[in-house]
Amino acid sequence: MRDPSLAPVIRALTAEPSERELDGIGPALAELRARVAQASPGARRRRMLATAFGAKLGATLGGVAAGLVGVGTVLLVSTHLPSGAQLPAGLDGPAQPHPAVVSATAPPRGPDANGPAKHGLCTAWTARSTHGSQGKVDGSVAFANLVEAAGGADKVAAFCADVLKPRASGGPGNGNGAGKANGNAKGKPNGTAADKGKDKAEKQPDGTPTDEPTGTTTPTTPAPTTAPTTAPTTPATTPTTTPTTPATTPTTTPATTTGTPVPRGSATVEPGQTVGP
Amino acid sequence: MIGAEFETVLAGARNGDEVAFARLWRDLNPPLLRYLSLGGDTADEVAAETWLTVVRGLDTFTGDETAWRAWVFTTARRRAVDAARRRGREARFGRQHAEWVATVRDCADDVVDALTTQEAVALVRRLPPLQAEVVLLRVVAGLPVSEVADVLGRTPGAVRVAAHRGLRALADLVAPAGVTLAEAATLRE
Structure with missing residues (x-):
């Protein structure tokens, strides 16, 4: 790296992000939202501060805001609030000094385990118990609330008994479906793809890769209450206490594979693909 | 890099x-x-898949920002290998083994003074696959040698x-x- 002739290459490799590179957060945010809805439907609305569906506008303005205030601020393009008028304070412009920091450092309250979040919390708790990772709950405000409401970690099962039974008789549940049934995220995935308008979004209209047996739907899992939040596709090197779900993805093979990539020529240097920063 | 606020930011993301x-x-x-981009023109697709996997695994991750970056890039590498395998199956090529990194040899003449990022990556793609990956993980991802070794499943050496x-x-x-730019400049003087 000391060779001075490398300097232009290193500089280009580490150049500031281009607009294109900051486009496309939509599917990931949708997944995050679905996951949070699963764990605690009540907490979801409170915590949902921004919704940036990959529209270039959002990314661009988000980038401007981030550049100005030094935090990752995202333009709110809400598809959930009926009128779209209830913009959370601090997201309607880059003038606010530290919106993200405020939201990130506010002491988390977590969902009320006696309220509507109870079902989600219980489901998540049971899922964790099923996978033998109760030890991981210390850091979770949501679970702390649940334990408090139940009167102790050993009483959670009893506390949850009433909300979990109906779910169990409902057949193998799709967690996302349950969340949407609350009306929180109705039609959201389609909206994502439509707003996106890119083939990227069309390939994953619901934000779920088709070839990946993740825990989003777990029809073959013995316990129907297994929540997808229990990390279905845990990378092998992750220091984790969570075993993978029964539907283990067969894609965790190491580096060398038997596949054969197609030599694509110089795809990255074709003029049509060049997007300058 | 996010820096000192990383833990707070990660905790926030984990909470939704x-x-x-x-x-x-x-x-x-x-x-x-x-x-x-080392894998060709599927980078966008693979990155999107990577983030979905990362979101699903947020609760399982523990560690500092360096570990976080290593974890994300490890996940990305797995998705890239998957994508290369899929692509190979679709193309029904007879080759039994290949790296996911598709090197290129036909790069246009290099104008290093005004390299774009894409051109720089294309240059790196002309290296042997392991070298290309190591260079990008070190330079672009900013990972220390030990983390790069973990991501690639190789020894630090x-x-x-x-x-x-x-x-x-x-x-x-x-x-x-075989003449570096610096040497060339010296020669011109």
Whole structure:
């Protein structure tokens, strides 16, 4: 790296992000939202501060805001609030000094385990118990609330008994479906793809890769209450206490594979693909 | 890099704070795309898959920002290998083994003074696959040697050697006549 002739290459490799590179957060945010809805439907609305569906506008303005205030601020393009008028304070412009920091450092309250979040919390708790990772709950405000409401970690099962039974008789549940049934995220995935308008979004209209047996739907899992939040596709090197779900993805093979990539020529240097920063 | 606030930001993202998550995303998506460009034109697709996997595994991750970056890039590499395998199956090529990194040899003449990021990545793609990966993980992802070794499943020694050779080969690429730009400048004087 000391060779001075490398300097232009290193500089280009580490150049500031281009607009294109900051486009496309939509599917990931949708997944995050679905996951949070699963764990605690009540907490979801409170915590949902921004919704940036990959529209270039959002990314661009988000980038401007981030550049100005030094935090990752995202333009709110809400598809959930009926009128779209209830913009959370601090997201309607880059003038606010530290919106993200405020939201990130506010002491988390977590969902009320006696309220509507109870079902989600219980489901998540049971899922964790099923996978033998109760030890991981210390850091979770949501679970702390649940334990408090139940009167102790050993009483959670009893506390949850009433909300979990109906779910169990409902057949193998799709967690996302349950969340949407609350009306929180109705039609959201389609909206994502439509707003996106890119083939990227069309390939994953619901934000779920088709070839990946993740825990989003777990029809073959013995316990129907297994929540997808229990990390279905845990990378092998992750220091984790969570075993993978029964539907283990067969894609965790190491580096060398038997596949054969197609030599694509110089795809990255074709003029049509060049997007300058 | 996010720095001192990383833990707070990660905790926020884990709790579903979308602004916090967007910060993590914006910090890593550009280097992720540059790294995944090694696999060809599927980088966008693979990056999107990577983030879905990352979101699903957020609760299982523990560690500091370096560990976080290593984890995300490890995930990205797995998705890239998957994508290369799929692609190979679709194309029904007879070759039994290949790296996911598709090297290129037909790069246009290199104008190093005004290299775009894409052109720079294309240059790196002309290196042998391991060297190309090591260079990008070191330079673009900013990972320490030990983390690069973990991501690639190699020893730190092998990573150091590959980095050294890769950078030397890259220097030769931008100065094909074996004369570095600095030397060329000296010669002109």
